[in-house]
Amino acid sequence: MVIAxxxxxxxxxxxxxxxxxxxxWRSAAWGRFVARATRRSIRQAAPRPRAVAEVTLLHAAFLLLARGRGAGWTTVSWLLCLTHLGMLEERSSIGPANALTLLRAHLPHLGAGGRWLGLVAIATDLLDGxxxxxxxxxxxxxxxxxxxxxxxxxIWFAVRHEPNPRVRAAALAAWAAPVAVVTAAAFARGKMVDRPWPALLRPAAVFQAVLAFRAGTHRDVPA
Incomplete structure (x- = not known):
């Protein structure tokens, strides 16, 4: 759905x-939308074989290290990456910073649910930038x-480790609400909507520290 x-x-x-x-929003229009977006994504991935290989090998490594946990999660991540390689613009490689970002997305399965995993996520967030x-x-x-x-x-960390339902709900809203609002607005208006970041997501940065600290002082929420 993107170009260089x-x-x-x-x-x-x-x-x-x-x-x-x-x-x-008829079903036939949805079919055309998906087909055209897919063709566009393929055209953008084709000139970037190195990025395709990097994304594929990286996700294969995640699956191997996680010993099969989160296979669906990893598959969705792989497909999202492959279909948005045009966003690399003139670059042919995803680079180490993006690899570190993708690692953060897969910590839930690689980290075996550790309560201090939030600190690792914060560290990768600072380092990739x-x-x-x-x-x-x-x-x-x-x-x-x-x-x-x-x-x-x-969102996974809040559900898995935060015992207070109010804190958990607020944390979920901090990350999920902006994505839902922007997506809904884009479809309703028929055009892309600028994301309200970083201003709207600054509370989410605070929640990262809060959730990481609280997880270290509470027992895990039962699965």
Missing amino acids: DRAGSRAATDALLAELRDSG RLARARGETTAFGDYADSFADAAFW
């Missing part, structure tokens, strides 16, 4: 969303991957 430059990517995505909205800036590798791919990795990990 952000402006062109946005225009193409807006056209797909507008057609879907104008059709009244510094790596990307230091290497001049900041891209739309990394921006979105970072946001979704945070949402995936911390």
Whole structure:
């Protein structure tokens, strides 16, 4: 659904969303939307064989290290990466910063549910940003991957480790609500909507520290 430059990517995505909205979201329009987005993603992945190989090998390693845990989670992550390689823009490799970001998204299965896993996630979050800036590798791919990795990990972490239902609900809202609102608005308006980040997600950064600390002082929530 993306191409090498952000402006062109946005225009193409807006056209797909507008057609879907104008059709009244009928099933046939959804089929065309998915088919066209898929073809576009394939065209963007084709010139980036190195990135395709990196993403595939990285996710295979996650599956191996997790000993089969989270196979569905890993498969979805792999497909999302492959279909958004156009967001790498002029780059042919995902780079170490994005690899570290993807690692964070898979900590729930690699870390065996440890209560201090939140501290590891925070460390990777700080490090991947510094790596990307230091290497001049900041891209739309990394921006979105970072946001979704945070949402995936911390929603899981809150459900798994936070015993207070109010704190858990607030934490879930901090990550899930912005994604849901932006997605719904994009389909309703028939065009992409700028994400309310980083301003709206600053409370989520605070929740990371709160959840990590509380998890270290409480027993795990029963599965």
